Amino acid sequence: MQDNGYQKKYYHKKDVKKSKNLIKQAECKSMIVWASFLPSMVGSGRFSKQVSDMIKFPPYQYSVITGLILSDAWVGLVNPHSRSARLTFRQSYDKHQYVWFVFFILSHYCNIIPRISYTKRNGVILYYSELVTKALPCFTELYNKFYVNKVKVIPEDIYNLLTPVALAHLIMGDGSMRPYGLVICTDSYSLPEVVKLMNVLLIKYGLDSVLRLHTSTQPRIYIKSGSMAKLRAIVSPHMCETMMYKLGK
Secondary structure, eight states: OEEETTEOOOOOOOHHHHHHHHHTTTTOOOOOOTTTTOOTTTOOOOOOOHHHHHOOHHHHHHHHHHHHHHHEEEEEEETOOOOOOEEEEEEGGHHHHHHHHHHHHGGGGGGGGEEHHHHHEEEEEEEEEEEEOOOOEEEEEEHHHHEETEEOOTTTTTTOOOOOOHHHHHHHHHEEEETTTEOOOOTTTTTHHHHHHHHHHHHHHOOOOOEEEETTTTTEEEEEEOEEEEEEEEHHSSSSEEEEEETTT
């Protein structure tokens, strides 16, 4: 039965009593930091347009997602006519603990738990762990920021976006420890974009780095050994324990 466009629902008396008790328990005057508790949305199904439009990212989750996109994750529209995009994050199976680390931070935006799948490359089966979020307008905003003509780019406001949390996830995704420093594999970005990122590392964090070419079209950032102690102090608090080896720990 329809009434003004909404479906009528009928509840058992016990459900009504339970709801009243929950409301009474929720009458709390204590101050709660916004987004200090975001419940998991796994199994919640599809949201209405009104609910989807209200969902936003708190600063911490926004920084985590920024770091993921800068490294291995990608954002894409569900289809060419969709107004909502979703985030996909994939790691080789040996790094599945990092995927779950991310999932527990972003489960508020997910309908399913991370899954294990595989692909074939040169006849070899490779297993990976994958996290996929719901399709939401808030991810579309990030898609418009990080993609130009469907190509991932370094945004103009990267100075503000590259927080310590975002930098930690960039390193966990694309960092590679070397005997005398750390390499960030920024292969998919253009040379000017990588230089822009290096300038942020220097000006904002005082990290000394140089440019190295993996191939003629794949520039990478090499953070010098003299800056490693400073880098560890900046990102260690935000790292997944199983990824600390990328900092030489």
